[in-house]
Amino acid sequence: MEDKGCFNPDNLYHVFGQIIKLHFTRSHNLLEKQGIYPGQPPLLFTLYYKDGQSQKELADKLRIKPATVTVMITRMEKSELLTRKQDEQDQRISRVFITEKGREMCKKLKSIFEILNEECFSNFTEEEKVLLRRFFLQMRDNLTKASLDKLGD
Structure with missing residues (x-):
C-alpha cells in the first residue's frame, strides 16, 4: 500500500x-455579490475604525506592499467606497478616507462575516470553540516561529 503523505484524505x-x-470559495462568493474583492474588507475596516490614514500607514497595518495598497485604493475609489486627499500639512502624503457608501459596505460585510462564522462553527459547543481557537493560535505561533527561524538562516 502506497503512502500518500499529506495527500491522504485522513491527514490533518x-x-x-x-x-x-x-472557506475561500464561500467567502469569495458572498463578497462578490456585494462587488467586493477578498482583500478589500481589511482595508475598509481599518479606515472604518481610524479614518484618514496615509497609504504608507495602511500598507504597514495590512502588511502588504504600498503598490498593492495603491491599486486597491484606486479600484475602491472607482466604486466610491474610499476617497483620497492630500495631507494639509504635507502635500507629499495622500490620506485615505472612507465614504458613506464605504461605511454602509462595512455594515454589510459584518453581516457576511457573521454568516460565515455561523456556517463554519454552528455545530460546535462553546468548549470546542475555545479548544479550536487555542489550536489555531498554536498553529499561528508555530508558523510565525518557523518564518522567523527561516529569516535567521
Whole structure:
C-alpha cells in the first residue's frame, strides 16, 4: 500500500487545506455579490475604525506592499467606497478616507462575516470553540516561529 503523505484524505494537513479552499470559495462568493474583492474588507475596516490614514500607514497595518495598497485604493475609489486627499500639512502624503457608501459596505460585510462564522462553527459547543481557537493560535505561533527561524538562516 502506497503512502500518500499529506495527500491522504485522513491527514490533518489535507483536511485543513480543504477547509481553507472551501472557506475561500464561500467567502469569495458572498463578497462578490456585494462587488467586493477578498482583500478589500481589511482595508475598509481599518479606515472604518481610524479614518484618514496615509497609504504608507495602511500598507504597514495590512502588511502588504504600498503598490498593492495603491491599486486597491484606486479600484475602491472607482466604486466610491474610499476617497483620497492630500495631507494639509504635507502635500507629499495622500490620506485615505472612507465614504458613506464605504461605511454602509462595512455594515454589510459584518453581516457576511457573521454568516460565515455561523456556517463554519454552528455545530460546535462553546468548549470546542475555545479548544479550536487555542489550536489555531498554536498553529499561528508555530508558523510565525518557523518564518522567523527561516529569516535567521
